[in-house]
Amino acid sequence: MREIVIGGAQMGPIQRTDTRAQVVDRMLALLDQARGAGCDLVVFPELALTTFFPRWYMEDPAEVEVWFEAEMPNAATQPLFDRAREYGIAISFGYAERTPDGHHFNTSILTDKAGEIVGKYRKVHLPGHSEYDSDRAFQHLEKRYFEPGDLGFPVWRNLDAWMGMCICNDRRWPEVYRVMGLQGAELIMLGYNTPSVNSQASAEGLEKRLYHSDLSMTAGAYQNASWVVGVAKAGDEDGHPLMAGSIIVDPNGFVVARAETEGDELIVHPCDMDLCAFGKSTIFDFARHRRTEHYGRITAQTGVEYPDT
Ligand code: CDT
Numbered sequence: 001m002r003e004i005v006i007g008g009a010q011m012g013p014i015q016r017t018d019t020r021a022q023v024v025d026r027m028l029a030l031l032d033q034a035r036g037a038g039c040d041l042v043v044f045p046e047l048a049l050t051t052f053f054p055r056w057y058m059e060d061p062a063e064v065e066v067w068f069e070a071e072m073p074n075a076a077t078q079p080l081f082d083r084a085r086e087y088g089i090a091i092s093f094g095y096a097e098r099t100p101d102g103h104h105f106n107t108s109i110l111t112d113k114a115g116e117i118v119g120k121y122r123k124v125h126l127p128g129h130s131e132y133d134s135d136r137a138f139q140h141l142e143k144r145y146f147e148p149g150d151l152g153f154p155v156w157r158n159l160d161a162w163m164g165m166c167i168c169n170d171r172r173w174p175e176v177y178r179v180m181g182l183q184g185a186e187l188i189m190l191g192y193n194t195p196s197v198n199s200q201a202s203a204e205g206l207e208k209r210l211y212h213s214d215l216s217m218t219a220g221a222y223q224n225a226s227w228v229v230g231v232a233k234a235g236d237e238d239g240h241p242l243m244a245g246s247i248i249v250d251p252n253g254f255v256v257a258r259a260e261t262e263g264d265e266l267i268v269h270p271c272d273m274d275l276c277a278f279g280k281s282t283i284f285d286f287a288r289h290r291r292t293e294h295y296g297r298i299t300a301q302t303g304v305e306y307p308d309t
Contacts, residue, residue: 004159004270004271006268007042008267009030009231010267013235020049024076042091044093044094047193049093055240105150110158110163124149128144129144162185171217174220177223184280188220188226188228189228194213218255228249236262
């Protein structure tokens with residue numbers, strides 16, 4: 001048995017005026033809880049350090065830059081790395097990254113139990129648009145503020161398991177899980193900020209969004225015989241609701257832990273990485289059953305191309 005006790009550290013809303021220090025204090029409180037629960041690894045959401053700023057249209061580059069981190073760790077996040085190292089807990093969290101040569105990515109990092117960064121992922125599937133869209137009820141400007149990730153979907157050996165990451169909208173694309181599955185991923189971690197609808201206004205709309213989130217992650221887990229941990233930033237950010245629904249999914253596609261609130265909440269499950277073995281060796285024995293000669297379209301084209309009639 002290779003058990004990793006995993007904590008999904010869902011975060012409630014972060015308002016535009018909240019400081020990094022306030023947010024890191026909340027993350028430290030979740031890390032304290034995780035220590036009490038015996039966690040080996042804690043997964044925080046996408047863009048965990050700030051409000052989901054891509055909802056705001058900004059033209060002034062200086063106004064944009066304040067949401068980005070030029071280094072990691074930095075003064076604001078060092079306490080998180082220090083506490084994680086003290087507790088011997090590996091962590092993963094998302095943030096907006098500005099590289100030394102001026103590139104901007106929606107990034108997440110993974111540490112080992114000594115607080116050293118062992119993995120970095122930059123979000124590949126950027127939803128939304130890049131210019132102000134007056135037809136939209138709300139803006140979603142990830143394409144304006146970020147470049148598509150340039151690191152692919154690597155996996156790393158950490159805590160005696162193969163681990164990979166993706167971010168939010170990535171979770172809806174089966175290719176993402178498969179590329180990591182083809183590298184033996186046993187655990188896929190992701191954070192998300194998914195715009196929602198007020199549950200009082202539309203319970204049905206919220207139910208559908210939660211279902212699609214579950215469906216994407218449970219399918220990715222089952223079809224690649226991998227654990228999947230999906231962690232939300234949730235609740236009302238300056239009048240903009242984000243859905244919750246953080247889950248831990250086992251390699252058979254079953255949800256084994258689920259958040260019940262829209263606030264800061266830790267979900268925990270002891271995840272045995274050896275549970276991946278049966279699916280990987282039998283049901284989805286890729287080497288024996290995959291027929292790549294028929295999959296060319298997956299990488300050769302993006303949009304739909306109908307056959308000539
Ligand atoms: N952050 C993120 O990727 N959110 C998307 C919603 C985009 S709606 C324009 C998601 O797939 O959850």
